[in-house]
Amino acid sequence: MLLKTILNSIEKHPLFIYGTPKIITNDGEKRIEIPIRARKGSKGSCSSCHKPAPGYDTLANRRFSFIPLWGFLVFFLYAPRRVDCPDCGVKVEIIPWANGKSNQTKSYAWFLADWAKVLNWKEVATHFKTSWYHVFTAVKMAVAWGRDRMDIDNITAIGVDEVKWQKGIFVTLVYQIDNNCKRLLWVQKHRTKYALRTFFNWIKKERSHRIKYVCSDMWKPYLTVIKERAINALNILDRYHVAAKMNKAIDKVRAAETKKAKREAPKGAEVILTNSRWCLLKNKKNLTLKQGVKLKDLLKVNLQTVRAYLLKEEFQHFWQYQSPTWARKFMKTWCTKTMRSKIEPMKKIAKMLRAHEDLIMNWFEVKGAISLGAVEGLNNKLKASVRNSYGFKTFDALQIALYHRLGKLPEPEKTHRYF
Numbered sequence: 169m170l171l172k173t174i175l176n177s178i179e180k181h182p183l184f185i186y187g188t189p190k191i192i193t194n195d196g197e198k199r200i201e202i203p204i205r206a207r208k209g210s211k212g213s214c215s216s217c218h219k220p221a222p223g224y225d226t227l228a229n230r231r232f233s234f235i236p237l238w239g240f241l242v243f244f245l246y247a248p249r250r251v252d253c254p255d256c257g258v259k260v261e262i263i264p265w266a267n268g269k270s271n272q273t274k275s276y277a278w279f280l281a282d283w284a285k286v287l288n289w290k291e292v293a294t295h296f297k298t299s300w301y302h303v304f305t306a307v308k309m310a311v312a313w314g315r316d317r318m319d320i321d322n323i324t325a326i327g328v329d330e331v332k333w334q335k336g337i338f339v340t341l342v343y344q345i346d347n348n349c350k351r352l353l354w355v356q357k358h359r360t361k362y363a364l365r366t367f368f369n370w371i372k373k374e375r376s377h378r379i380k381y382v383c384s385d386m387w388k389p390y391l392t393v394i395k396e397r398a399i400n401a402l403n404i405l406d407r408y409h410v411a412a413k414m415n416k417a418i419d420k421v422r423a424a425e426t427k428k429a430k431r432e433a434p435k436g437a438e439v440i441l442t443n444s445r446w447c448l449l450k451n452k453k454n455l456t457l458k459q460g461v462k463l464k465d466l467l468k469v470n471l472q473t474v475r476a477y478l479l480k481e482e483f484q485h486f487w488q489y490q491s492p493t494w495a496r497k498f499m500k501t502w503c504t505k506t507m508r509s510k511i512e513p514m515k516k517i518a519k520m521l522r523a524h525e526d527l528i529m530n531w532f533e534v535k536g537a538i539s540l541g542a543v544e545g546l547n548n549k550l551k552a553s554v555r556n557s558y559g560f561k562t563f564d565a566l567q568i569a570l571y572h573r574l575g576k577l578p579e580p581e582k583t584h585r586y587f
């Protein structure tokens with residue numbers, strides 16, 4: 169009786185009545201079954217046109233999983249009616265607590281989806297004695313609901329980014345990076361012009377033209393599409409992308425040099441570059457004590473790796489300039505010096521900076537206007553999500569999980585009422 173009272177206060181459907189709950193314990197499985205019947209004299213509504221229609225017949229009982237309670241799995245039992253709709257013919261009635269043919273109640277789906285934000289899908293499934301697939305469908309429902317209702321009218325700054333998903337397959341990402349709203353807007357397979365165009369197709373022309381800033385990396389297809397679609401936007405090359413490119417270059421130099429040193433070193437001799445990777449790539453202030461000592465030792469030797477590292481460190485000053493004129497001058501000097509360094513991967517960076525000088529200089533124009541660290545922050549969160557979520561074999565699942573975790577999607581108010 170108490171259960172019925174609770175249900176009527178949290179989940180009342182005016183045209184339906186809860187019967188007496190039955191507790192069933194069977195081979196260690198404990199469950200509560202709650203029968204539901206239609207209110208006397210009420211008409212079912214056609215699931216196609218949503219209008220009430222005269223009854224036709226009644227189908228067999230169906231079970232709908234509801235939120236588990238005190239270790240009991242909870243199910244609603246209901247025999248859906250079919251209606252004879254004057255417009256659509258014989259149709260199954262609308263069942264207000266479930267979506268279409270789903271055997272999950274909407275409440276349970278929202279409950280699972282909410283947990284899927286803090287635990288990975290497999291953990292949610294284990295914890296609530298359901299399957300990975302049920303968690304997936306729950307999150308899918310939540311994402312579809314939220315994306316139908318999300319507000320995309322006030323986007324003025326976006327970040328375009330890419331992430332490696334499976335071997336050789338990249339995914340294009342678009343973030344909103346306005347100061348007051350940072351979220352993931354778009355996920356599309358591949359890093360092609362087409363991939364980025366699908367984003368602009370989605371927000372349509374008028375909204376695309378209202379975008380003022382686009383932060384991106386130097387990937388040519390992206391630059392082309394940004395120019396073509398976000399015609400009023402200032403394209404900025406993100407500091408974080410430049411840093412990532414430099415790290416890659418250093419890593420290349422280091423790997424080649426280590427290989428060479430190992431080949432040439434006398435047997436048993438220690439090669440100084442061994443295990444040096446992280447102390448060269450990490451931000452200086454994040455180094456462990458051991459890595460710090462290693463770095464100090466390294467810097468004493470005249471290696472290409474070390475010179476490349478010092479060039480990278482030097483370039484950090486570029487971002488500190490108040491005056492764009494001086495910053496530009498600094499970049500020019502840095503590029504000349506690097507071109508003379510004879511370190512091929514670093515020379516490539518200098519060429520790249522020269523080729524995109526104006527786009528990089530735009531960075532000084534938007535300092536403060538948009539959240540420039542946002543792309544990096546969102547990217548890190550995203551990579552963690554990709555790592556933590558098992559079973560993303562399909563792109564569909566990956567896309568849904570990312571929208572769910574990082575999309576800041578709206579939810580019905582009711583979602584948090586259960587806990």
Ligand SMILES: [Zn+2]
Binds near residue numbers: 214
């Ligand atoms: Zn109808």
